[in-house]
Amino acid sequence: MSLAEVAKNPAGTGQKLKLQHLGMVYGQDAESVPVLEDINLDVSDGEFVCIVGPSGCGKSTLLNVMAGFLPATAGTVTIDGEVVTGPDPRRILVFQERGVFPWLTVEGNIGFGLSKLTREERRQRIAHYVQAVRLQGFEHVYPSDLSGGMKQRLQVARALAVNPDILYLDEPFGALDFVTRVIMRGELHRIWQTERRTILFVTHDIDEAVQLADRVVVLSSRPARIQDILTIDIPHPRNISSPRYLQLRDDFFFWRNPVAGRDSSGPSSQQQPCWRYGISPFSGRPPRSFRRRLA
Amino acid sequence: MKLPARFRPVLFIVLLLVGWQVAIDRHPAQILPGPIAVASGIVDLLRHGILFKYIVASLFRVTWGFSLAALLGIPLGLMLGWFQRGEMAFYPLIQIFRPISPLAWIPIAILWFGVGDSAAIFLIFVGCFFPMLLIAMTAVRNIPSIYINAGRNFGLSSSEFVTRVLYPAVIPQLLVGLRITLGIAWLVVVAAEMISVNSGLGFLIVDARNAGNRYDLVVAGMVIIGIIGLLLDLAMRSLENVKSFHWSSSEE
Numbered sequence: 001m002s003l004a005e006v007a008k009n010p011a012g013t014g015q016k017l018k019l020q021h022l023g024m025v026y027g028q029d030a031e032s033v034p035v036l037e038d039i040n041l042d043v044s045d046g047e048f049v050c051i052v053g054p055s056g057c058g059k060s061t062l063l064n065v066m067a068g069f070l071p072a073t074a075g076t077v078t079i080d081g082e083v084v085t086g087p088d089p090r091r092i093l094v095f096q097e098r099g100v101f102p103w104l105t106v107e108g109n110i111g112f113g114l115s116k117l118t119r120e121e122r123r124q125r126i127a128h129y130v131q132a133v134r135l136q137g138f139e140h141v142y143p144s145d146l147s148g149g150m151k152q153r154l155q156v157a158r159a160l161a162v163n164p165d166i167l168y169l170d171e172p173f174g175a176l177d178f179v180t181r182v183i184m185r186g187e188l189h190r191i192w193q194t195e196r197r198t199i200l201f202v203t204h205d206i207d208e209a210v211q212l213a214d215r216v217v218v219l220s221s222r223p224a225r226i227q228d229i230l231t232i233d234i235p236h237p238r239n240i241s242s243p244r245y246l247q248l249r250d251d252f253f254f255w256r257n258p259v260a261g262r263d264s265s266g267p268s269s270q271q272q273p274c275w276r277y278g279i280s281p282f283s284g285r286p287p288r289s290f291r292r293r294l295a
Numbered sequence: 296m297k298l299p300a301r302f303r304p305v306l307f308i309v310l311l312l313v314g315w316q317v318a319i320d321r322h323p324a325q326i327l328p329g330p331i332a333v334a335s336g337i338v339d340l341l342r343h344g345i346l347f348k349y350i351v352a353s354l355f356r357v358t359w360g361f362s363l364a365a366l367l368g369i370p371l372g373l374m375l376g377w378f379q380r381g382e383m384a385f386y387p388l389i390q391i392f393r394p395i396s397p398l399a400w401i402p403i404a405i406l407w408f409g410v411g412d413s414a415a416i417f418l419i420f421v422g423c424f425f426p427m428l429l430i431a432m433t434a435v436r437n438i439p440s441i442y443i444n445a446g447r448n449f450g451l452s453s454s455e456f457v458t459r460v461l462y463p464a465v466i467p468q469l470l471v472g473l474r475i476t477l478g479i480a481w482l483v484v485v486a487a488e489m490i491s492v493n494s495g496l497g498f499l500i501v502d503a504r505n506a507g508n509r510y511d512l513v514v515a516g517m518v519i520i521g522i523i524g525l526l527l528d529l530a531m532r533s534l535e536n537v538k539s540f541h542w543s544s545s546e547e
Contacts, residue, residue: 069444089450095441103463112459113449162449 014045016079016198017066017166023074024061034223035061039075041217041226045165048192048199050209053219059202062224063168066200067093079166089113091166092159097175099155100143106130107139109154113162129157132191149180153187160195169201173208185211189236210249211238328511333518336511345499350523353484353495356412360419361480368424369469372431373461382432389425389432397422397483401490415487415495422483423476430472434465467535474531481524496520 024036035058043049053059064070066077068087077084079091087093092113100109110129114122130136133153143151152172159167172188173181189212192199203209209216210232218228230251234244312330319329328336340346375381397418404421408414438461446460488497496516503512 067448069447087444087448087450089448092448093444095445098439099441099445101442101445101460101463103466115455 015042016045016047017041017043017200018078019066019075020078021075022062022065022072022077024058024065024070025073036065036072037223037225039224039226041229043198043200046196046198048201048212048214049217050201050203050213050215051217051219052203052206052209053224054221055204057219057221058224059204059219060170062219063093063170063200063202067091067168069093089162090164091168092162092164093168093170094152094155094159094172096171097148097151100151100158102143105140105142106135106146106154109143109158110161112158125161129161132160132194133157133187147180148176149184152176152184156188156191160191160197164197166198166200169199171202171204174203174205181205181208188212193236206249207240210245211240325510328514332511333514336509336515337519340499340512340515346519349494349496349499350519352492353488353497354523356415356487356492356495357419357477357480357484359412360416360484361423361477363416364420364423364427364476364480365473368427369431372428373435373465375428376432376435377461382436386432389428393425393429398486401487404487405491410491412492414491415484418487418491419480419483422479426479427472427476430475431465431469434468434472435461437468438464470531470535474528474535477527477531478524481520481527485520496523 019039019041022036022039023034026033026035039062041049051059051062061070065072066084068077068084068091071085084091101112104112107126107130110126111122114125117125126139130139133156135150135153135157138146138150143154146154156167156169156172169188173184176184185208188199201209201212213232216230216232217226218230219225220227230248232248234242234248238245316329316331319327337346340349375385400418400421401414404414404417408417442460442464446456451459484495485497485500488495489501492498493502496519500513500516503509503516
């Protein structure tokens with residue numbers, strides 16, 4: 001199945017991950033805080049799905065529930081027909097920062113999950129992934145001597161080395177500077193194309209989502225519900241100044257659903273995505289020309 | 296003339312010593328022996344073969360008391376830090392015992408162990424155990440949850456988790472803790488030796504005063520204690536600089 005087909009047919013034959021009525025409430029009784037509410041999602045094998053939403057809406061919680069670190073208070077996470085009950089080396093979570101073990105070298109970090117392999121297999125696997133994330137020459141360096149981008153590549157390499165089916169990435173480039181972030185996106189996409197893993201990628205960066213994903217899941221503010229799922233039907237490599245790209249990106253900022261082709265008059269105030277007010281490049285309010293378009 | 300940077304502290308100390316000697320010479324009342332008297336006191340001790348014997352005796356007690364405290368306190372602290380219920384149960388107790396000066400234990404130490412090495416070792420143990428326990432507990436609690444989650448994610452067994460995540464993650468804080476408690480041990484040994492034994496540097500000080508008001512020997516003992524304390528601290532610091540141990544400082 002080609003990627004385009006996967007993207008168009010997310011609930012197709014190669015279904016990988018299924019979220020059913022997933023809900024999460026922190027705390028108990030009077031002090032309880034609902035974080036996730038009735039999340040339903042199907043992700044097919046090899047798909048690249050980005051999850052975007054206002055900060056603090058529960059994106060990371062969702063990822064932690066999917067990865068088995070937090071038990072859901074309602075609903076189930078199913079992977080390959082099997083209900084997730086805890087963390088598993090077949091599904092690795094990559095953290096935003098400080099995820100690598102500072103007491104191990106690059107080699108030691110990549111080999112962390114490989115203790116069951118023979119020495120020779122381990123050596124080959126490490127060499128392969130050192131190459132895959134372009135850290136050649138840094139094999140014996142400790143993370144404290146690596147740049148932020150290199151540490152994140154190291155984390156991705158450590159995750160890939162154990163051959164997981166699914167990679168969960170929790171704003172992996174969020175702490176990096178702009179240029180490094182752009183480069184890392186390219187690297188991640190290249191790795192995804194060669195390694196063929198299912199990727200769930202949490203970000204608050206709309207551009208990042210539109211550049212990388214097959215589909216983008218939009219969450220509302222807390223308690224997070226799925227507000228929309230957008231299919232990004234632009235072939236790779238994506239031209240970020242193409243009209244289609246810009247249109248899709250604007251759809252996020254102004255909350256128009258491209259699938260239904262409707263101009264949303266705006267969801268209830270509680271459900272509005274925050275970038276409409278927060279991180280929008282238009283500093284809160286769209287410029288006049290866009291406002292006219294919306295009206 | 297410019298001195299190399301590392302000689303400057305030495306020069307300053309020499310200046311202080313000269314000032315001390317001059318002050319003593321101008322005002323010769325018996326308040327404090329001068330540096331020359333102290334130096335000749337040290338030579339005296341060396342010549343009689345007492346100095347090394349006493350240093351070894353003190354170090355022997357410190358080694359035992361400190362090692363026992365570390366061997367018991369660290370694993371116990373790590374366990375209490377890991378299991379929250381253990382911490383909840385023991386934390387108030389530890390906080391009550393910790394501020395009790397080891398010197399307050401002297402009567403009980405003598406009651407239990409009589410006068411001798413064991414009493415001194417026990418006092419050092421008591422002085423080191425509670426801080427060590429607390430530091431180990433805090434060290435476990437301060438492990439970033441990311442490391443714990445990453446460890447769980449890669450499917451480690453419990454024993455693998457302890458050796459490959461828990462232990463390396465707490466090492467830097469434990470080393471700091473060891474350095475602090477070794478300092479405490481060295482403080483306590485002097486006090487313990489003044490009361491419960493008749494050898495060691497603490498005994499030297501009390502003995503020099505009691506036997507004939509040899510204040511030159513008293514100050515000589517103090518100087519030796521200071522220098523050995525400094526050397527112990529330097530030794531512990533050099534341990535912290537081992538590359539795979541000292542990751543934390545450079546990471547933050």
